[in-house]
Amino acid sequence: MGGRQLKHSDAIVIVGAGAFGLSTALHLALRGYRNVTVLDKHEYDNSGYDYRSGADSASSDMNKIIRSAYGSQVEYQDLSKEAIEWWTAWNREIKAGKDLAPGLSTNDRVYINNGTLCFTDQLELAPFEVETIRNMKAAGLGETQLVTMNPEDNASAQRRGLGYAMDPFRRRARNKPNVGVLDTTGGVVVADKACRFALHKARRLGVKFIFHPQAGAFESYWHDEQGNVVGVKTQSGEKHPAKKVVMACGGWTPTLVPELDGLCETTAGSVIMLQIPPNSHLRERFAPDKFPSWMWKLWDGAEGGLYGFPVDDRGMMKIGYRGTKYTNPQLQQDGKLRSVPITRYTPGDKVTQLPRKSMQIFKHFLNEYLPELAENGIDIELTRLCWYTDSFDNHYVVDDLPGQNTVMVATGGCGHAFKYLPILGKWVVDIMEGVEMDRTLVKKWAWRSLPEGEKPFNVLMQGNDSPNAFKNVSWTKDSDLKLGSQPKL
Known part of the structure; x- marks a missing residue:
């Protein structure tokens, strides 16, 4: 990893201020990097990450699901546990009212632990839920998963104030099947408020944000005479030098980084x-x-x-x-x-x-x-x-661009990354610095291609066919x- 030689004074430019970009900026600042700039064409200071106010990135949303239930993928189960600890700490910070982000009050929460029900119209649990229960039990967290058809689990939900979540669609009252599992660690992340909170924290730690349709919009890399990327150019014509460029552009990343074709x-x-x-x-x-x-x-x-x-x-x-x-x-x-x-x-x-x-x-x-x-x-x-x-495999991509160790990509959220907003950047910066590269998720998030003969989880690049x-x-x-x-x- 070229990033291992980064100094805390080196310029780092992040393109994109969604979940990956915000979290990476925050954790770079927490780790002592003093020259971090985030570019985004969306004017988030005006929209507040609210879709109805004109912000259309995936992170600009009312809410996202948080859950620990991940079937056989215990590595994400463990990641959820860590993220929930951070979400809970963020709630405490907001409630304490110290240095609140714009638009937030002490009554706000960014994480609402009201449970996540995974259910079906079949008469028995799906394999995903069965695997989740097995692996949560193995991790000592079996009491967090409550089966809707189990009387003991229903009684437990009532005692814990979660009875409403076992049959929220009132299936029993209509003599309909009610088959599912309640993940009691789960619930709701209030996405727009969470983004504003993370943005405010990063700014207070010295991160510079440029939100503008031209001045914040990526136009191209800036190369030196040897063809190495030494920064980025924006659509306004400005150049931003960088020892490391992080492309975290959400749904716009595959267009801006064509090397992602097939991945x-x-x-x-x-x-x-x-x-x-x-x-x-x-x-x-x-x-x-x-x-x-x-x-x-x-x-x-x-x-x-x-x-x-x-x-x-x-x-x-x-x-x-x-x-x-x-x-x-x-x-x-x-x-x-x-x-x-x-x-x-x-x-x-x-x-x-x-x-x-x-x-x-x-x-x-x-x-x-x-x-x-x-x-x-x-x-x-x-x-x-x-x-x-x-x-193609539903895992993220957090790695250097092949052939350009000054450019890193942080993308591939596959619709299940926002729940990790508080800690995504910790992992991105670890990978940037080459820390504990033998971890399972670090390996899964590396640049890769679909092995020959293997069926993809997501079929990609079919074009107009x-x-x-x-x-x-x-x-x-x-x-x-x-x-x-x-x-x-």
């Missing part, structure tokens, strides 16, 4: 948001202390992959779907097709609707599991495409936002 691709998940009126009894019904975060048929392909949350402090309920992930292949300057994020805020062409397939899945679920929404006249308020970067490429997809209309309607394919 990573940006894909869009679908999200709906429903506004619960202040005077509705559903505000209390779906409040965070009465309704958990949840994941439905997590690994069941196109007919599953839904996840959701309680209402936020503005009465908005978010539900997401990644059982089908979409791509936007666009011809690049080198003649190759790469998926490029496009949102309702993209300059020029925009996307303000969802694929009809996604809306069908949402409405099928809501009709079966939350019929009270339509019964009370609640419709979909807003939709979004949320762009993540997927790797993919049935989920935008040109092959039909889209919803505004009328489809009413829960009583059903889009036709």
Whole structure:
């Protein structure tokens, strides 16, 4: 690793101020690096990382799920335990009211430990949940996983004030199966507030942030006469020298770092948001202390992959779907097709609707599991495409760019990285410094290619041949936002 020779006075430039970029900046500062600059084209000081205020990165969101349940992947289970300790400490800092970030009060929490229910429409637990229970027991954490069909676990949930989370969809009352596992370590991370908190902490430690559509937007690397990267150029024409450049650009990374071809691709998940009126009894019904975060048929392909949350402090309920992930292949300057994020805020062409397939899945679920929404006249308020970067094996990519040890990539969140915001950067900086490189996750996050004959977890780079490429997809209309309607394919 070229980064082992870094001095604390060396210039480090991070491109991207989402979860990877913020956390890396924070941990560089905590470790004594004094010349760290973060560039981002999003004007986060104005938007506050709020999607509804124009911020369209994946990290700019209402909320994210936190969980320790990871099936057979015990390395992420262990990482979750460490992250939750940090989230809990951040809550304590906010409650103490010392040097609060803009827009936060002592009543705010960035982590709400209200449980995460992983459930199915089948009559027995899925293999993922079975593996989770086995591995959590092996780690001495078996009491954190409560099976909904187990009377003893239901009694335990009641004693611990989590009874609401064992059957939040009121399946038993309707004589419907209720099969799942409650991860009591899990819950909700309030994403926009967490980003503002991390940003504030990093700034107080001396990190410089440049948020601007041109001055903060990456244009190209800056090379010396030997072809070595010695910094970056922005779209405003400015040059920023750097001994290390960290490309942490979320869904925009695969376009800016074409070397990721075959390893990573940006894909869009679908999200709906429903506004619960202040005077509705559903505000209390779906409040965070009465309704958990949840994941439905997590690994069941196109007919599953839904996840959701309680209402936020503005009465908005978010539900997401990644059982089908979409791509936007666009011809690049080198003649190759790469998926490029496009949102309702993209300059020029925009996307303000969802694929009809996604809306069908949402409405099928809501009709079966939350019929009270339509019964009370609640419709979909807003939709979004949320762009993540997927790797072929669902592991992150944190490593130097091959052939350029002054450039590092921190990406490939695959929709499950934000929960680690407080500690992602600790690992990134460890890898930058060459610390304990034999750890399992460090090896899994290294630059890699798909072994010959091995089936990928995520199928990437299908271009316009993919049935989920935008040109092959039909889209919803505004009328489809009413829960009583059903889009036709």
